[in-house]
Amino acid sequence: AQTVTQSQPEMSVQEAETVTLSCTYDTSESDYYLFWYKQPPSRQMILVIRQEAYKQQNATENRFSVNFQKAAKSFSLKISDSQLGDAAMYFCAYRSANAGNMLTFGGGTRLMVKP
């Protein structure tokens, strides 16, 4: 079974600065997808960014980018120019390419943004 680990329960960043959230995963599969989801106080999960394991190029979405290290099974999220609206819980998630739409989530990282 796959496992996803987020070792930072809480992180804090100054507004306009950069922060990196860590995620590691364990799998024996070669074809899979990785995601970062944001959960604001409303509790609705919002997709931030996704990475296909077969792509070597790291995904980027505006201020959000990932550092995907397949051999190390590491998938970190970098948030640049942090904004107050970025404050939320962030979850790393894994999905096998052959197991439908089942997501395995990490424990989450609470990000606080200081003005």
Add this chain to the structure above:
Amino acid sequence: KAGVTQTPRYLIKTRGQQVTLSCSPISGHRSVSWYQQTPGQGLQFLFEYFSETQRNKGNFPGRFSGRQFSNSRSEMNVSTLELGDSALYLCASSSINTGGNTIYFGEGSWLTVV
């Protein structure tokens, strides 16, 4: 385009009762998944339905069950409620059954068991 809609948003039940939660996926989406979120266990996968068939099931007791209708709407049922079933139940929908397609989540149903 309407998002994933979950009803009811909040409910309180007594131990031993049963509860049914409903989820309407985004129009055109045929895959619906359910997750339980608690402070202690985090986000855990319950089950997934695609075209009215259960495709995947998480490690939950048989008290947790679900179904999907021909219009893709889904319900989950929890029987003989326990205090530990108090949680946020999230529903998610997707357009196809696999691959890198985006999974969209609803706002959840808050269940409190007293």
